[in-house]
Amino acid sequence: ETGVTQSPTHLIKTRGQQVTLRCSSQSGHNTVSWYQQALGQGPQFIFQYYREEENGRGNFPPRFSGLQFPNYSSELNVNALELDDSALYLCASSFRAIGDTGELFFGEGSRLTVL
Amino acid sequence: DAKTTQPPSMDCAEGRAANLPCNHSTISGNEYVYWYRQIHSQGPQYIIHGLKNNETNEMASLIITEDRKSSTLILPHATLRDTAVYYCIVRSFGNEKLTFGTGTRLTIIP
Numbered sequence: 001e002t003g004v005t006q007s008p009t010h011l012i013k014t015r016g017q018q019v020t021l022r023c024s025s026q027s028g029h030n031t032v033s034w035y036q037q038a039l040g041q042g043p044q045f046i047f048q049y050y051r052e053e054e055n056g057r058g059n060f061p062p063r064f065s066g067l068q069f070p071n072y073s074s075e076l077n078v079n080a081l082e083l084d085d086s087a088l089y090l091c092a093s094s095f096r097a098i099g100d101t102g103e104l105f106f107g108e109g110s111r112l113t114v115l
Numbered sequence: 116d117a118k119t120t121q122p123p124s125m126d127c128a129e130g131r132a133a134n135l136p137c138n139h140s141t142i143s144g145n146e147y148v149y150w151y152r153q154i155h156s157q158g159p160q161y162i163i164h165g166l167k168n169n170e171t172n173e174m175a176s177l178i179i180t181e182d183r184k185s186s187t188l189i190l191p192h193a194t195l196r197d198t199a200v201y202y203c204i205v206r207s208f209g210n211e212k213l214t215f216g217t218g219t220r221l222t223i224i225p
Contacts, residue, residue, distance in 0.1 A: 004158075033211060042202060042215030043159065056211050090158050094211075104213060106158030 003027060004093050004107035012113045013081050021076040021110045023091030031055075032074040033104060034066060035090040043090055049074055050096055078112075086114045119203045124220040133190040135219050137203030140184040146207045148179060150188045152199040153218070159202065162188065193223045 003026035013019050025032050031050045035043035045058035049068035063079040072093070078085055088111050092104035120138040127133040139148065149164040163170055163177045165186075170177045176189040190197055202218040 031211065033213075035213075035215075040217075042217055043213075045212045045214065048211045050211075058212065092158075096211075103161040103164070104159075105161065108156075108158050 004091060004105050006089075006091050006107040006110050008110055009108065010111045010113075012115060014115050015081055015083060017081050017114075018077065018079045019081060019112060021078075021089050021091075021112070023074045023076070023093075023107060025072045025074065025091075025093035026105050029093035029095045029105070030072055031094045031096045032068055032072065033092045033094070034074070034076045035092065035106075036060070037088040037090060037109070038084075039087070046076070081114045083114050086112060088112075119205055119216055121201075121203050121216065121219045123217065124222070126222050126224055127190075127193050128224050129195060130192055133193040133197065133221060133223070135188040135190075135201050135203075135221060136185065137188070138185045139203070139205050142183050142205050143207070146205045148177065148183075148186050149204040149206055149213070150175070150177065151202045151204065151213070151215075152197075153202070154196075154199040159215075162201075164206075193221075195223050195225065197221065198223045 005024045007022050033048040034046040037043040046060050047057040048055050052068045065077045067075045088109040090109045092106045094104045147164050150162040151159040153159045163175050165177045179186045200218040200220050202215050
């Protein structure tokens, strides 16, 4: 158990819809990252939030957006869903100290299926 | 971040040491070697990391060659629960992002 919880665990949407995924960070962690993992692939970095601001982004379009709240929980929002958005979405929390982040602790993920 | 190369799959007998290799020939001086594993349908789990010295914790040992161009993750007494995909990742100090490859699928054989 990492202390990182994600919801929902599974969901099904149709093309064009919007989805919000939620993540509760491990206690004491101030940084949250989101990853997308397609079937058979390694996780791909979407973006990271630190002190409620986006602090790094991977190669994902603007329809992928996020929020980090004062309690360090986070949301990932995806608009205009496409079939290729079907994947496991992973949240990872970490503690950023001076200059570095430390180990990432991952949740179990939210599996999104787009029909 | 430097790219890593890992064999796609390996088998190991239960109770034996599992040695997982990783090549990272373009690693630079401020880049760490990290290992994570992912058991089926779960999130990745941190195992160990190192810069240039060998490291050991309760889960595994990490052996980094003197030129830092390759490393080996050692699980000293593999159990069936160690069956997973193992990812070797190179990450620079202060860089938040982990760049995962396709990893090594390790199967522990009873």
